[in-house]
Amino acid sequence: MLNIVLFGPPGAGKGTQSEKLIQHYGLIHLSTGDLLRNEIAGQTKLGLEAKKLMDQGVLVPDEVVIGMIESKLDANPTAKGFIFDGFPRTTAQAAALDNLLLQKNTTIKMMLALEVTEVELSKRLLLRGKDSGRPDDQNPEVIKKRINEYNNKTAPVADYYRKQNKYYGINGIGSIDEIFNLLCKAIDK
Ligand code: ADP
Secondary structure: OOOEEEEOOOOOOHHHHHHHHHHHHOOEEEEHHHHHHHHHHOOOHHHHHHHHHHHHOOOOOHHHHHHHHHHHHHHOOOOOOEEEEOOOOOHHHHHHHHHHHHHOOOOOOEEEEEEOOHHHHHHHHHHHHHHHOOHHHOOHHHHHHHHHHHHHHHOHHHHHHHHOOOEEEEEOOOOHHHHHHHHHHHHHO
């Protein structure tokens, strides 16, 4: 199986590149951000709880996202592989993911990390806020909070995969196709 963690701060381009990777490699896209927004749209109990946190730019509890990922893995037993987008966002989530995959006799092949400067990120997020309709992209304070959460809780996840020799840094500044080519080169190597 080809299981890939696509990593990077908010606004790094994970959603855009995931789309292209799933097309190219026939993978299933698991984005915890999208799964949570679906719960919000369906006005489920989980969604209502998550919305409060997401609107503030803070992470939702590990158990919640781990549970969502587990049910998606179970729902796709014949998948060729998965792209994990926006997950794992804490080292506890990374350890839980390793366990879930172990139970299915598979592992993460690599973490592809999109590297983008903070100045560029804030610019992209505010721009996205104009047309995505995502409330968390429209408020500079919330954006700042998300970048803080990333630096404090999520950035350490890179070390988790570095220790396993699975970390691949990719320059996330350039055209969509240029970045996609770099990602493919790393995967096909
Ligand atoms: P972005 O990468 O642009 O910040 P996402 O769509 O991945 O956006 O996530 C939006 C929000 O959903 C996050 O700010 C966070 O509150 C919540 N979220 C998404 N994935 C996770 C996760 N794995 N763990 C905890 N919270 C998450």
